[in-house]
Amino acid sequence: MNSAQHSHQFDTLFICSNFMLVVEIKNINGRLDFDDITHQCIRTKPDGTVEGFPNALTQTQRHMQFLKVIFQNYSLPIVGAVIIANSSAIIASHPNTIPIFHVSALQKHLHSLFKKYTHAILSDEQLTEIAQLLLSRQQPSKIPAAIDSSRFRQGVLCPKCKYKSQMHYARGIWRCLYCQYASEEIFAEALQDYQYLVRPTITNKQLREFFGIHSIDAANRLLRKFQFPYTGSYKNRVYRLPENLVEYMKPFFRTS
Ligand SMILES: [Zn+2]
Structure with missing residues (x-):
């Protein structure tokens, strides 16, 4: 009922020659519990009100799965993370499937990924190719359906x-x-x-x-x-x- 109910969701994709990072950014405050069995995210506000949200971990896993299918011909590692943008949010229980952290930890996380994936797998051309492929998948309605099927x-x-x-x-x-x-x-x-x-x-x-x-x-x-x-x-x-x-x-x- 108040401004705290507004949440913004962005899908962000970080691509480099070594790996691809799928990031789901959530701007939710309160205490957040991620249930691995019900796949729900439960938010408890300071006044005790309890609400259910779509589980960002599950969403991220779904995005990762989707990208793995698209990029099955590249051997690029695809990893995911959930970022909580609201610094007053408390990340409570969550499964260990995907890292989840406050936005302040993003730089450190990227650093650790570069340490883990030290090899460049994609060439510059392949990077461009992937970016174009992603853009075309993102906006299917903008592609003119005028290619002669022959x-x-x-x-x-x-x-x-x-x-x-x-x-x-x-x-x-x-x-x-x-x-x-x-x-x-x-x-x-x-x-x-x-x-x-x-x-x-x-x-x-x-x-x-x-x-x-x-x-x-x-x-x-x-x-x-x-x-x-x-x-x-x-x-x-x-x-x-x-x-x-x-x-x-x-x-x-x-x-x-
Ligand atoms: Zn065949």
Whole structure:
């Protein structure tokens, strides 16, 4: 009810040639307890009022996971930290998953990371590449969806074959006919590429055409499985692909 209720959240990413640091900055005062089991952050104000907040540690871990997927081809260490910007906040119980500290300790923490990760893994070109990749992922809506789809490879492409061969879909699994690599979750990555390169929505027909699925029913099952928001009646249904698509789709796969 008062100004203390305002909290500001920033996602900050520190990238250098040696490592990548994902920082979640929280401006919350009071006593903060991070529960590892319920994944909740509980804030107790000086007057005794207790409130729940999204757990910054869990959020940071989710961001790290997301970045690990994007940058799986680079061997750059990805680490995380939660920073409490409000100096009067008391960091009480918390699990040891990710460092959590007051903003005043940031410099010391960076120092310790440079001591730990002494080798430069990325070249200057790769650093630029990564920064561009991140920017393009951050603002998918600003990318004009005007690239003619004949100019890039369509379908679910096999990561083991350097994305040169198209994977085939059967009974819920994508399989590469060249190297036999099979995966269910690879579809999320491919659909996200479609989202960025082609358009942020998809229909049954577009799914079949782009991903080489022959059966309308199979395409329909695939689209419904992820519970995408949609508009339109059964036959002309247009599914809207949510932001952070790979993350969004994760819980719907059997294996996860
Ligand atoms: Zn392959």
